[in-house]
Amino acid sequence: MDHIVIIGNGISGVTAARHIRKLSDKRISIISAESEFFFSRTALMYVYMGHMKFEHTQPYEDWFWKKNRIELVNAYVKRIDHKEKTLYIKNGSDISYDKLIIATGSKPNKFDCPGQDLKGVQGLYSKQDLDGVEKYAPDNRTCKRAVIVGGGLIGIELAEMLRSRDIPVTFLVRENSFWNGVLPSRESQMINEHILEHHIDLRLATNLTEILPDENGRAKAIRTDKGETIECDFVGLTVGVSPNIDFLKDSGIEIGRGVKVNRLLETNIEDIYAIGDCAEQREAIGNRRPIEAVWYTGRIMGETVAQTICGNKTEYKPGHWFNSAKFLDVEYQTYGWVFSERVRKDSERHFHWRHPKEKICVTVAYNAETRKFLGINTFGIRMRHEIFNRWLTEERNVEYVMEYLKDANFDPEFYSKYETDIITEFNSVMGTRIVPKKKSWKRIFKTT
Numbered sequence: 485m486d487h488i489v490i491i492g493n494g495i496s497g498v499t500a501a502r503h504i505r506k507l508s509d510k511r512i513s514i515i516s517a518e519s520e521f522f523f524s525r526t527a528l529m530y531v532y533m534g535h536m537k538f539e540h541t542q543p544y545e546d547w548f549w550k551k552n553r554i555e556l557v558n559a560y561v562k563r564i565d566h567k568e569k570t571l572y573i574k575n576g577s578d579i580s581y582d583k584l585i586i587a588t589g590s591k592p593n594k595f596d597c598p599g600q601d602l603k604g605v606q607g608l609y610s611k612q613d614l615d616g617v618e619k620y621a622p623d624n625r626t627c628k629r630a631v632i633v634g635g636g637l638i639g640i641e642l643a644e645m646l647r648s649r650d651i652p653v654t655f656l657v658r659e660n661s662f663w664n665g666v667l668p669s670r671e672s673q674m675i676n677e678h679i680l681e682h683h684i685d686l687r688l689a690t691n692l693t694e695i696l697p698d699e700n701g702r703a704k705a706i707r708t709d710k711g712e713t714i715e716c717d718f719v720g721l722t723v724g725v726s727p728n729i730d731f732l733k734d735s736g737i738e739i740g741r742g743v744k745v746n747r748l749l750e751t752n753i754e755d756i757y758a759i760g761d762c763a764e765q766r767e768a769i770g771n772r773r774p775i776e777a778v779w780y781t782g783r784i785m786g787e788t789v790a791q792t793i794c795g796n797k798t799e800y801k802p803g804h805w806f807n808s809a810k811f812l813d814v815e816y817q818t819y820g821w822v823f824s825e826r827v828r829k830d831s832e833r834h835f836h837w838r839h840p841k842e843k844i845c846v847t848v849a850y851n852a853e854t855r856k857f858l859g860i861n862t863f864g865i866r867m868r869h870e871i872f873n874r875w876l877t878e879e880r881n882v883e884y885v886m887e888y889l890k891d892a893n894f895d896p897e898f899y900s901k902y903e904t905d906i907i908t909e910f911n912s913v914m915g916t917r918i919v920p921k922k923k924s925w926k927r928i929f930k931t932t
């Protein structure tokens with residue numbers, strides 16, 4: 485019987501294992517150094533914030549693995565010998581495989597800053613990182629101030645976590661507006677305001693130059709390129725992540741920034757595949773990046789590789805881009821492509837609406853010539869994924885999207901609705917006379 489070995493028990497590795505089990509009777513082992521059982525990385529912040537216990541981040545009961553004959557090995561793979569089809573384990577026995585899936589995820593980036601290896605300086609990625617935050621920033625007596633470096637999604641999550649325990653936070657962001665490489669400027673500006681209103685000391689266009697130690701080798705202050713010294717007891721480095729593949733150097737497996745794969749998620753070595761955050765597409769798919777460090781693409785890759793391994797060769801086809809995140813208490817969703825001014829093409833135009841008082845806004849991207857709808861960002865309004873997926877596939881124009889916008893709203897019934905305001909503004913800016921269609925459940929749930 486084929487032995488399928490998966491390195492990494494994150495969403496991609498575990499999804500692959502579950503689907504291989506659904507499709508076959510193969511022997512399956514998952515090896516992970518981080519935790520015995522799979523947990524939801526995206527929920528780590530809620531453990532620190534007291535909304536749930538760590539056990540609650542584990543989507544499957546402990547008996548699930550035995551029942552489904554998925555062997556779990558809590559160990560670190562230090563080397564792969566693909567000629568012998570053998571994995572060498574740190575402090576453990578070798579493991580042989582017939583087919584291998586590399587699903588080793590990401591690691592937080594460092595950037596050669598003096599002091600980055602001091603105690604109390606860390607990223608936020610793993611269970612061990614969560615333990616580190618708990619140790620060095622348990623409360624505002626032990627941690628009188630925290631400094632977070634790097635203005636992305638993980639940085640703002642860490643800021644929210646620390647603020648939930650009333651720890652003063654200084655947030656250093658290299659760009660002159662938060663996440664403006666991704667968000668259009670008016671959205672980025674709104675999030676700057678929101679961060680400041682949450683009493684986070686946001687310092688835009690500011691770089692970390694050095695972290696200073698105390699006599700015990702623990703961080704006690706940071707210096708910025710503006711010449712300031714800021715005292716602190718904890719430094720969160722959240723300057724992005726990169727594939728966790730150092731152990732693959734000299735393995736013969738082709739690596740770039742990640743493990744190079746084709747559309748079938750195959751590496752250059754027979755019977756070795758790579759999925760999730762650590763996989764790098766040889767050729768990017770459409771506007772997507774070759775490496776996609778997001779939860780749902782890891783899940784899709786896991787399902788896809790399971791098909792191929794079980795004899796049904798299947799290409800990775802992630803469909804239309806979408807994602808969601810949270811900026812403190814503002815929910816953000818994106819469907820299709822809405823590029824920031826820094827990267828957007830001349831043909832991409834934006835219609836933007838913002839609520840006069842609340843942190844609620846919408847940006848709709850469309851092609852200036854064809855009027856084709858390209859994508860939407862929403863803040864503070866929840867939208868229906870299937871509807872935008874359908875409209876993107878049907879290549880609807882922006883006027884159609886406005887006319888039927890009420891169908892896309894996914895907020896609970898008792899929430900205020902803003903489609904009428906949005907369309908009124910659209911008509912006024914564009915000189916159109918769109919009359920919004922009433923929400924129709926029949927249209928929403930139509931299958932073709």
Ligand SMILES: Cc1cc2nc3c(=O)[nH]c(=O)nc-3n(C[C@H](O)[C@H](O)[C@H](O)COP(=O)(O)OP(=O)(O)OC[C@H]3O[C@@H](n4cnc5c(N)ncnc54)[C@H](O)[C@@H]3O)c2cc1C
Pocket residue numbers: 491492493494495496497515516517518519525526527528529559560561562587588589590608609610638641728731759760761762776777778779780782807808809810
């Ligand atoms: C705080 C945080 C919040 C996030 N929020 C979101 C979000 O809201 N939405 C979203 O889409 N994405 C989010 N992400 C990203 C998302 O969690 C990742 O894209 C996803 O978890 C990656 O899954 P994976 O299976 O590829 O790898 P991972 O979950 O990283 O799993 C890989 C596992 O392999 C183990 N491993 C690595 N090397 C070895 C080795 N040599 N031997 C043994 N084991 C090894 C690692 O320790 C790890 O346990 C967030 C990430 C973080 C850190």
